[in-house]
Amino acid sequence: MPELPDLVYLETKLAEYLSGREILAIKVKQPVVLRILLQEGFEKALTRTRFTKIHRHGPFMNFGFENDCELVIHPMLAGRFMYAAQDANTGKGLCFSLYLDNGAALHYLDDKKMGKAYLIPAGRYEQIPRYSQQGxxxxxxxxxxxxxxxxxxxxxxxxxxxxxxxxxxxxxxxxxxxxxxxxxxxxxxxxxxxxxxxxxxxxxxxxxxxxxxxxxxxxxxxxxxxxxxxxxxxxxxxxxxxxxxxxxxxxxxxxxxxxxxxxxxxxxxxxxxxxxxx
Ligand SMILES: [Zn+2]
Structure with missing residues (x-):
């Protein structure tokens, strides 16, 4: 489970790897982790858009995009990020992959499928459980x-x-x-x-x-x-x-x-x- 020190490291590294990168394609393997709070679907909203700001809020990792949607991931007990080649062997638990314009991919894994990935209009956090109640x-x-x-x-x-x-x-x-x-x-x-x-x-x-x-x-x-x-x-x-x-x-x-x-x-x-x- 990522804890605060892990998330601080993740925030720095994800910003370094992803800022300005364009998503060319998306593969969803476990739609059960997705919560899509937009009219358009996950693939349609995120394909051909670029990452802007990446920031952490408590245990949530937020990914901003230039098209004004935001992906908020709450990894819970077992969610993990992996930045690797598109065809990398991710092992068990792959939920989805975002294929980037530099040949790499951001893979999100969760063996327990307890974590959630919320796709929202930028800044609309009120529908995300526990987001606004952070101390x-x-x-x-x-x-x-x-x-x-x-x-x-x-x-x-x-x-x-x-x-x-x-x-x-x-x-x-x-x-x-x-x-x-x-x-x-x-x-x-x-x-x-x-x-x-x-x-x-x-x-x-x-x-x-x-x-x-x-x-x-x-x-x-x-x-x-x-x-x-x-x-x-x-x-x-x-x-x-x-x-x-x-x-x-x-x-x-x-x-x-x-x-x-x-x-x-x-x-x-x-x-x-x-x-x-x-
Ligand atoms: Zn002692």
Whole structure:
């Protein structure tokens, strides 16, 4: 799943590869991922038009075209982009390919077919689920400590659930939620209203530090677009491996149906509702 650092890299690379390029032909293999909110069909609207601006909005990747339509892709859990030759072996999950005027193609793949590609009149985002409900962009100057304190104040959710609430923070996924909590030394099941003020401030700092680190690592790896760069992570998917900080065995637990990975020594659980039966 592309997370914020992956999407930042994708945004840069896609803009570099696609800006000004003309689409000569289109092949759709999985129409089930398409949501066409235009009168004309997908192929007709996009053939013989040029890419203009490519930009990210939370987990959505937006592709503008000179003919005033816009393609908005929400990759969800398994959507991937691939920039390769038109006849490249894309492996499993190909949904559609846009053939470009330089002999290359943008392939969009999704093994689970959960992601969606919306074709809309430019700027008409209101019909895209969750698009307009994105919370504060954590990479923007709006994401101040003051802003974060206000967002978390009064929250009764578990802190990991709060971090992944895209209507508040746009946008943190499973991998970086675990890395942020590890950095901040906070147990993933801690309730937000149990956090001390200094822990709230530390959590804000950890979001900034960890996301900036993720962006730098993905950028440094310079992998093809379809490759998920995770070699730098410290706790995510590291069950039974030693904590890189204290060597304690990393554990996995479930939080609202999602797997979370943490170090029980670095991230101790809070004692809650201790009942003295004596
Ligand atoms: Zn540890």
């Amino acid at each position: 504060v962009n954590i990479l923007s100057s709006d994401f101040t400590l003051e802003c974060f304190r206000k967002l978390i104040a009064g929250q009764r959710k578990q802190v990991r659930v709060f971090l992944m609430d895209q209507t508040r923070l746009s946008a943190i996924g499973n991998c970086y939620a675990d890395e942020i909590l590890f950095d901040g030394r906070i147990h993933p099941k801690t309730f937000c209203n149990q956090l001390a003020p200094e822990e709230v401030d530390r959590l804000h700092q950890s979001i900034n530090t960890v996301i900036a680190w993720g962006i730098a690592e993905v950028e440094r790896a310079q992998q093809p677009l379809e490759v998920k760069v995770r070699s730098h992570v410290k706790v995510r998917n590291k069950k039974d491996m030693p904590c890189p900080r204290c060597q304690t065995t990393i554990r996995r637990a479930g939080v609202l149906g999602y797997d979370t990975f943490f170090c029980p020594a670095c991230q101790p659980a809070k004692r809650t509702q201790f009942i003295d039966w004596s």
